[in-house]
Amino acid sequence: LEVSTxxxxxxxxxxxxxxxxxxxxxxxxxxxxxxxGGAFGYRDQLQDSLALLPYWPDQTRRQIVLxxxxxxxxxxxxxxxxxxxxxxxxxxxxxxxxxLPFIACEYAKQTGDVAVFDEQAPYLTAPALPEGEDEIxxxxxxxxxxxxxxxxxCRALDRSLAVGAHGLPLFGTGDxxxxxxxxxxxxxxxxxxxxxxxxxxxxxFAPLCEERGETGRADRYRAHRERLATALNDGGWDGxxxxxGYYDDGAPLGSHENRECRIDALAQxxxxxxxxxxxxxxxxxxxxxxxxxxxxxxxLVRLLTPPFVDTPRDPGYIRGYVxxxxxxxxxxxxxxxxxxxxxxxxxxxxxxAQLLDLLNPVLHAATPAQAARYMVEPYVVAADVYSLAPxxxxxxxxxxxxxxxxxxxxxxxxxxGVNREGDQLRLEPRPPxxxxxxxxxxxxxxxxxxxxxxxxxADSDQTNRLLLDGxxxxxxxxxxxxxxxxxxxxxxxx
Numbered sequence: 001l002e003v004s005t006x007x008x009x010x011x012x013x014x015x016x017x018x019x020x021x022x023x024x025x026x027x028x029x030x031x032x033x034x035x036x037g038g039a040f041g042y043r044d045q046l047q048d049s050l051a052l053l054p055y056w057p058d059q060t061r062r063q064i065v066l067x068x069x070x071x072x073x074x075x076x077x078x079x080x081x082x083x084x085x086x087x088x089x090x091x092x093x094x095x096x097x098x099x100l101p102f103i104a105c106e107y108a109k110q111t112g113d114v115a116v117f118d119e120q121a122p123y124l125t126a127p128a129l130p131e132g133e134d135e136i137x138x139x140x141x142x143x144x145x146x147x148x149x150x151x152x153x154c155r156a157l158d159r160s161l162a163v164g165a166h167g168l169p170l171f172g173t174g175d176x177x178x179x180x181x182x183x184x185x186x187x188x189x190x191x192x193x194x195x196x197x198x199x200x201x202x203x204x205f206a207p208l209c210e211e212r213g214e215t216g217r218a219d220r221y222r223a224h225r226e227r228l229a230t231a232l233n234d235g236g237w238d239g240x241x242x243x244x245g246y247y248d249d250g251a252p253l254g255s256h257e258n259r260e261c262r263i264d265a266l267a268q269x270x271x272x273x274x275x276x277x278x279x280x281x282x283x284x285x286x287x288x289x290x291x292x293x294x295x296x297x298x299x300l301v302r303l304l305t306p307p308f309v310d311t312p313r314d315p316g317y318i319r320g321y322v323x324x325x326x327x328x329x330x331x332x333x334x335x336x337x338x339x340x341x342x343x344x345x346x347x348x349x350x351x352x353a354q355l356l357d358l359l360n361p362v363l364h365a366a367t368p369a370q371a372a373r374y375m376v377e378p379y380v381v382a383a384d385v386y387s388l389a390p391x392x393x394x395x396x397x398x399x400x401x402x403x404x405x406x407x408x409x410x411x412x413x414x415x416x417g418v419n420r421e422g423d424q425l426r427l428e429p430r431p432p433x434x435x436x437x438x439x440x441x442x443x444x445x446x447x448x449x450x451x452x453x454x455x456x457x458a459d460s461d462q463t464n465r466l467l468l469d470g471x472x473x474x475x476x477x478x479x480x481x482x483x484x485x486x487x488x489x490x491x492x493x494x
Contacts, residue, residue: 001054003416005431005438007353009362013379014411019055021380021404022048027059032400034383039080039088042067043099043176044402050103051405054412054420057111064104068152069121071097073143075159078124079135090126091135092185094172094194098160098201101153105204112422117150117208134173134185150212153205160198161224164246167231169194171245176266179318179327186248192236193244195228196270203275229276237281241288242267244304247313254304260311263292264304266335272342282346289339290351299358300387301336305329307388324388326396331385333359333403337410344414344430352415353432359407364395381407416440418451425478427466427491429453445482451489465492 003014025031026048030038049063070086071077077097081088108114123145126138147155162170168191169175171184175191183189202225209218236242244254244264254264268285271277277285293302307329308319321328336359343352357363364385365371365378376382376395383401386394412418417429418440431438431453440451456462466473467490476491 001412001418001443002441003439005416006435007357009360009366010356010411012362013360014408017379018381018404018408018411019052021399022051022408023056025380025399026402026405027052030400032398034397035400037080037082039082040066040070041080042070042077042096044080046099046103047402048405050106051408053107053110057107057113060103060107061113061116064100064107064116064149065119065121067100068119068149069124070140071100071121071123071152071155072140073123073125073145074128075155077156078138078140081140086124086140088138088140089135090129090138090140092129092173093178094160094170094175094184094191095197097156098197100149100156101205102197102201104149104153105201105208108208109204110420110422114208114211117148117153117212119149120146121149121152122146123152134181150208154217157201157205157221160194163227163231164188164190165250166190166235166246167227168192168236168245169198169228174316175245177318177327179316179321180253181316181318182314183245183247183253183316188248188250189246190235191245192232192242192254192267193270195232195236196267196274196276199225199228199232199274199276200270232271232276233278233281236267241285242271242277242281247315249313251313253315258311260306260308261304261315262306263288265289265293265302265339269335269338269342272346273338282342286342286346286348293339294355294358295387296354296358298387298392299364300331300385300393301339301355301358302329302387303327303332303335322388322391324391325386326384330387330396333381333383333385334401334406337403337406341410341414344410349430350432350434352430353435356411356415361395364393380404416453418442420480423480425449425480427451427453427476427478427489429491429493431455444480446484447480447482447487449478449480449487449489451491453491453493456492456494460494462492462494464494466490 049060053060078088079091123143124140125143126140171189171191173181173185175194202221206218206221238255243252244267268289272282307323318327324330340352340355361378364374373393374395376398380398381404382395383397419426437454442449466476
């Protein structure tokens with residue numbers, strides 16, 4: 001896939017660097033300057049492989065089956081492991097196991113390959129976590145039991161349905177934000193983000209259950225989804241934005257009541273992406289992201305604010321980071337891409353394009369002064385950008401970050417609106433209003449589709465028009481054919 005847009009910096013990243021960073025560092029090397037390891041992360045390489053799907057669908061499929069085979073009989077998974085042995089960390093993280101159904105559903109949707117759910121993978125066995133232990137290093141072994149990828153997904157979901165006092169999913173010792181590893185370590189803390197995430201997974205997975213004749217399971221999951229949506233808009237709502245969750249003792253996190261971590265971007269973005277937030281609350285939540293977390297002058301989209309410094313409660317090792325660094329109040333680019341995606345979905349297209357420029361590493365080093373401030377490579381995405389003096393604007397943890405894959409998906413699927421669903425290509429672009437015509441060269445197997453997207457005049461009364469090789473089609477979806485010919489597509493959009 002190649003693009004030519006009014007943003008040369010965006011074209012440069014999309015034309016190779018984002019995919020190269022993901023493939024070379026995350027999938028092949030699994031190591032970089034800031035993290036020399038070589039391990040597979042359960043949630044990490046699953047997400048990375050999805051970003052490579054347009055280039056390398058077989059890799060995504062292999063990754064799904066590989067990770068399914070690193071689930072324990074009890075349903076939890078290895079947080080990370082080192083090949084060729086099955087040696088890694090068993091934890092109480094809440095989200096790891098759920099990335100399997102999330103990624104598998106998205107893979108099947110984009111490729112039409114539902115047979116991946118029939119692939120067989122083993123279950124592992126290892127010593128259970130002792131009471132009071134958050135994680136242990138284990139040498140796992142095959143249990144002698146196995147199941148289909150579908151069954152592995154079900155086991156992951158079934159293990160994740162427990163809720164706390166506010167009806168929200170349990171936080172565990174981390175719920176995507178590894179640094180918040182003591183919010184719910186006693187088993188009572190709750191996570192709003194996990195609620196939004198589960199809603200999105202159930203919405204994708206329940207129809208698959210029905211297709212496989214598992215109507216009772218689908219009904220059970222959907223009933224849980226409705227309870228979650230109610231709880232998220234009840235105990236999860238803070239009045240102007242969504243809370244991050246609750247500590248084990250019931251105290252709120254990410255609330256106006258908090259002096260530190262008053263608001264967290266993750267919950268606001270996913271309230272929109274999951275579809276749980278009603279329109280008025282979605283608007284309020286993103287307005288507060290604008291007011292409290294985005295700084296255009298400093299070119300930052302903070303993960304949370306204010307940072308943890310001397311909070312009376314212990315959220316976890318996140319507090320060990322200097323204020324404004326990494327998850328502790330810096331820009332955590334992984335989450336920032338979800339903020340931009342939420343802005344786009346909510347119709348704030350111009351603002352989303354501005355924020356995408358803030359995230360683009362090329363534009364962090366466009367002048368010698370900017371490069372001296374940024375201090376890291378301007379051709380790969382940095383996991384984080386520091387937000388407080390004396391380090392404001394400095395990048396950190398480059399190369400080894402899932403942000404590259406999510407930035408790729410943000411641009412291709414949400415901004416440019418190129419979404420493959422089996423042998424269909426749905427075109428749903430959301431460019432900023434100031435963009436003129438732009439081009440996308442999309443390869444489907446051995447066939448290239450040259451797509452030109454042009455905005456209609458503001459005073460035009462025409463609706464969207466799609467033409468394939470000069471012939472007008474109904475709607476904005478193409479049927480893809482691998483006839484090894486060149487095809488020319490025109491889309492005129494409102």
